[in-house]
Amino acid sequence: MTTVSNDTSSDYLKSLQKTTSDKAGDSTTGASSLGKDSFLQLLVTQMQNQNPLDPQDNSEFVAQLAQFSSLETMQNLSTSVDAIGGMYQSSQALQASSLVGRSVIVDAGSTNVDTSKEMTGSVTVPSASSVTTVKVYDADGAVVRTIDLGDQKAGTASFTWDGKDDAGNVLESGNYSFIAKGSLDGTETGLTTYLPATVTSVTMGSAGTSMTLNLANGTNIALSKVQQIGI
Known part of the structure; x- marks a missing residue:
């Protein structure tokens, strides 16, 4: 079984960042484009390729799960804020139309x-x-x-x-x-x-x-x- 070292994990993370960035069409913002799917893929890959004689520590695994949960929460929050912004613009447009001629x-x-x-x-x-x-x-x-x-x-x-x-x-x-x-x-x-x-x-x-x-x-x-x- 292949063992993934810290350097290999880092290289894989950079590869994921570049792949995500290429999909977004902007290779200069790879770090900010790393989403929850890429994060989860990295976590699963680390688990699949860990050294059976020196498996990943439970506390580190829990910490990574917590990071994944936090990332997902922030992305959901961002989506909710965008939706609220759209509703506000619609409300503002309705208010504006009612003022014309008044x-x-x-x-x-x-x-x-x-x-x-x-x-x-x-x-x-x-x-x-x-x-x-x-x-x-x-x-x-x-x-x-x-x-x-x-x-x-x-x-x-x-x-x-x-x-x-x-x-x-x-x-x-x-x-x-x-x-x-x-x-x-x-x-x-x-x-x-x-x-x-x-x-x-x-x-x-x-x-x-x-x-x-x-x-x-x-x-x-x-x-x-x-x-x-x-x-």
């Missing part, structure tokens, strides 16, 4: 406005503000309307714009910017505005990133910045 309230400074009807937005006030205003700018950067919100407590303050300028003239529909400011402890401070927008399309996120909403005004925003989803 109105959302987002953390933004501008939005596309239909001036034939009122538009409602909100301002985040971090602390009491004695003078709170929202200025509306047209596409050319000119101020067309100043909305006075007066004194505001800390929290969220809503505002409504009827699509008219300060003189009462109805403006054309289009993209408008909204800049809110408040007097906090006597210092004029810029405030965050939340504006309504329509989702025209959705860009799916890659691994580890959220999807991006493409809005009617030509901008895009991360899903995490959406405050509210409407109809």
Whole structure:
């Protein structure tokens, strides 16, 4: 009977690695391609060719079985994680399709406005503000309307714009910017505005990133910045 030495086992392991790698089409990643079948084949070969006068020690045999079991568990876990990832992408795609055409309230400074009807937005006030205003700018950067919100407590303050300028003239529909400011402890401070927008399309996120909403005004925003989803 042929005896397999440590050097022979090592050579056989390398041979298995190369064979597995060739099947995968990449000879540079042989070590990482050694699967449970190759591991088991190596273990059986060692048992078949062991020296009958000096058989393999029981503890070493059990240790190899434990390694085989651990390898199989890791491969099964990897398969399960891949399946979960596929389910997550499917769920994300379904969520994305339901958002197209919907109105959302987002953390933004501008939005596309239909001036034939009122538009409602909100301002985040971090602390009491004695003078709170929202200025509306047209596409050319000119101020067309100043909305006075007066004194505001800390929290969220809503505002409504009827699509008219300060003189009462109805403006054309289009993209408008909204800049809110408040007097906090006597210092004029810029405030965050939340504006309504329509989702025209959705860009799916890659691994580890959220999807991006493409809005009617030509901008895009991360899903995490959406405050509210409407109809």
